[in-house]
Amino acid sequence: MKTPIKDYLSEIVESVRPDESGEVADYIPTLAEANPDRLALAMTTVSGRTYTAGDTDTEFTIQSMSKPFAYAAAITEHGKDKIDSIVGTEPSGEAFNELSLEQGTHRPKNPMINVGALAINQFVCQPGANWKTRTKHMVGLLSTLAGRKLRVDYDAYESEMDSAHRNMSIAHMLAAYGFIETTPHDAVRGYTAQCSVLVNTRDVAMMTAVLANGGVNPVTNQTVLGRSVVRRVLSVMAIAGMYDEAGEWFTEVGIPAKSGVAGGLLGALPGQAGLAAFSPRLNDHGNSVRSIAIFRKLSEDLGLHLMDADAIGSRALRGTRVSNGRSIIEIQGPVNFTAAEIVLNRLATSTPSESEVVFDVSRVGVVNPVGRTLILEAMRRLSHEGKEILFYDPEGVLPNPDMGEGLLPVILQDAP
Numbered sequence: 103m104k105t106p107i108k109d110y111l112s113e114i115v116e117s118v119r120p121d122e123s124g125e126v127a128d129y130i131p132t133l134a135e136a137n138p139d140r141l142a143l144a145m146t147t148v149s150g151r152t153y154t155a156g157d158t159d160t161e162f163t164i165q166s167m168s169k170p171f172a173y174a175a176a177i178t179e180h181g182k183d184k185i186d187s188i189v190g191t192e193p194s195g196e197a198f199n200e201l202s203l204e205q206g207t208h209r210p211k212n213p214m215i216n217v218g219a220l221a222i223n224q225f226v227c228q229p230g231a232n233w234k235t236r237t238k239h240m241v242g243l244l245s246t247l248a249g250r251k252l253r254v255d256y257d258a259y260e261s262e263m264d265s266a267h268r269n270m271s272i273a274h275m276l277a278a279y280g281f282i283e284t285t286p287h288d289a290v291r292g293y294t295a296q297c298s299v300l301v302n303t304r305d306v307a308m309m310t311a312v313l314a315n316g317g318v319n320p321v322t323n324q325t326v327l328g329r330s331v332v333r334r335v336l337s338v339m340a341i342a343g344m345y346d347e348a349g350e351w352f353t354e355v356g357i358p359a360k361s362g363v364a365g366g367l368l369g370a371l372p373g374q375a376g377l378a379a380f381s382p383r384l385n386d387h388g389n390s391v392r393s394i395a396i397f398r399k400l401s402e403d404l405g406l407h408l409m410d411a412d413a414i415g416s417r418a419l420r421g422t423r424v425s426n427g428r429s430i431i432e433i434q435g436p437v438n439f440t441a442a443e444i445v446l447n448r449l450a451t452s453t454p455s456e457s458e459v460v461f462d463v464s465r466v467g468v469v470n471p472v473g474r475t476l477i478l479e480a481m482r483r484l485s486h487e488g489k490e491i492l493f494y495d496p497e498g499v500l501p502n503p504d505m506g507e508g509l510l511p512v513i514l515q516d517a518p
């Protein structure tokens with residue numbers, strides 16, 4: 103059986119492709135030259151599997167999607183209390199490049215807007231380190247998160263530095279309040295290099311999956327970031343990751359996210375998956391039009407809104423066994439998207455060789471709509487491959503198991 107998840111991601115990508123609204127960022131000359139039609143989507147689950155659709159190998163600069171990771175680096179290096187004294191955790195409701203500080207404390211309001219990120223970049227490694235050392239540290243961290251060696255695009259860097267007047271004025275404002283350890287020029291260089299790291303959508307999904315997985319790389323099982331650091335980063339992303347669109351974003355999509363002006367958008371679903379989309383045309387808030395559309399659809403279709411509190415179905419596959427010449431798939435616990443994905447992956451990677459396949463859901467407590475759709479789809483696909491599908495559901499947790507096209511499984515009355 104072929105897993106339907108990749109097909110689904112491709113469908114989403116194609117559904118947003120016709121939308122050509124928005125403009126590519128033109129305040130950085132290299133961004134103005136980007137191919138506006140590029141479009142990609144990638145998902146890495148906390149089980150370490152990656153699904154992709156579209157131009158997922160196209161590279162682009164990470165831009166502001168680096169901000170959550172720089173914030174994580176700074177807290178790791180200096181501790182939460184020190185970093186809290188430098189940058190707040192309040193939503194700003196402002197544009198990304200606003201010259202603003204919190205009243206009273208004079209701190210930047212949060213680390214997701216430029217003023218906060220410029221201050222944070224000063225602290226990503228040892229105090230007083232120059233921009234080259236800080237950049238090396240950030241490239242190292244981003245590479246570990248992505249699982250491959252990344253590099254700075256120095257053409258993009260130079261191109262942004264040539265017109266970085268606004269960020270320079272922000273850095274001077276920060277220096278006036280004592281938040282710059284080096285010099286304003288060095289501060290902008292380090293921050294701009296951090297924004298100029300080249301990534302592809304697949305990298306970003308993997309980096310984000312580490313956040314979704316509490317700081318542990320789901321493929322290598324290496325702990326890259328501390329759990330409490332990750333929780334803080336995700337919380338700030340939830341309230342401030344989308345600039346002056348952050349409130350509407352969280353209400354509608356409900357996924358902690360961060361966008362970048364090159365058109366990237368990352369979203370972390372704690373305990374489930376890291377998601378990344380890429381499309382260069384931006385809306386008036388500086389967020390990618392088609393990436394937002396992709397996330398809206400994903401959230402809606404897969405029930406990913408964080409405020410939809412489904413229990414996580416990470417142990418959904420109790421086991422598979424063969425009995426009386428039949429293959430038995432035993433599913434347990436709550437069946438949501440994550441749970442169904444585990445079952446689908448098992449069926450896709452080792453399709454039963456027996457001609458009769460029994461889906462035993464007698465130990466399932468609850469099935470959410472996406473879980474239901476995906477389990478029925480697995481049954482439908484196996485049936486199309488010539489398998490006889492049998493179904494054991496004594497509690498009726500999955501009533502009317504219509505696989506589509508009027509196809510019904512054989513209902514078992516006794517335990518298989």
Ligand code: GLU
Pocket residue numbers: 164165166167198199216262269294297361362363364388
């Ligand atoms: N390098 C960009 C800037 O500071 C990043 C902005 C963004 O991606 O939102 O202007």
